[in-house]
Amino acid sequence: MDALHRHRSLYKGTTPPWKETYRRRCMDRLKNSRSRLLDRYRQMGETCSSGASIIVQEVMGEEWTALQSEDQRLPSLWGSGGMSEMFNVMKEYDELAVLEDIQQELMSHEMSIIEEYERNLQFEQQYISSVVEGMDEMQIICPTCHVNNLNVNSYFIACPCGLYINTKKRNITPEALRNLLESRMSEHMGDCLYNPIFSVASNTDSSPNLMISCKVCDYLSIVL
Template structure:
């Protein structure tokens, strides 16, 4: 049903929102900008905590929604209380130093303006929270796809080179090599391709049990000996394959 003068409820809310901002004092703008900046910084610094809660809720038996927005509510409340405490401390210090105490910025704010600012900021933070979780989910799916591809390669009759992932590994007189240029002398260790396959499977399984990051295979050269190594920058996992 239309409101008087033919304005819709949505239009009326938008008009009220604009009027609130139009009447906002410079002090309110300063508070809004400071509060917004600090909330976004706290969200950025709490990224790991956010993902931990998301992973925990996502793994719950009831299959409920991850409760997005819960971290935002906690974050905004904590930052609001911190700003109030800091202002009280500043006023006390002013009283001790100058013998007078101002009313304070936060006490001077219009309640409707504060509520409107907080509602808008909450929407922005929830959108940012969703973007962080979406980025994590995308990286998780990529890691799972990479793991599946690696396991599938290991289960084929031919043992594909973990470096190039295209050509099969070959063994000749104790030297394991690939057409891509990877070459490791294992003559003294009497290693077979079956041993390499087992080591590759073990390394991949151990890492996937600890981390969802995407590990990489590299050949290192230390103390005149070459090694095929599985490593992950996300969790600092390191595993010597051969």
């Protein structure tokens, strides 16, 4: 406890010198842990409590341990209580308010990631529904203009907006196209929260391909 009292006397009434470094590292780790966060969120499903942290305490614990290894004057978090034990140890110290502020900022950012994921998941579900279920007789909404129904036959796929893909000898049916669109959308959504776009691009032999891409995550794939 003497070491903790000495630690307290160093920063009493001042902003701890580790604050910005720790805050920045925690935020960077949280951003880089988006896949882990969303995987955990999907696994938790309906058991996830509103307002509860998913990986924030893990992130704070990991970064505090890294920071403490660089500055032995900082109290260690290792113990049966983890982050909660650290908060109890520091509850009388000025650093507690700093840690709580950082925790709230991280939880807010964590929630924004989840909310964005939910919005894009809803968009994906609605879009796939409109594209692959669409209209009568397996009509499929054009993925590039989102307005017209595609003309899908054994020779080509076309849309009044200008989309034209030669499908001769490729056995592309409306159902096959539906499955391809759904597969690529789901593949992209597994790693990125943002909405992809569809476009037509020529391959090496000048034949057009339907492409799906995302400017945010650099996802790029050929649909057909």
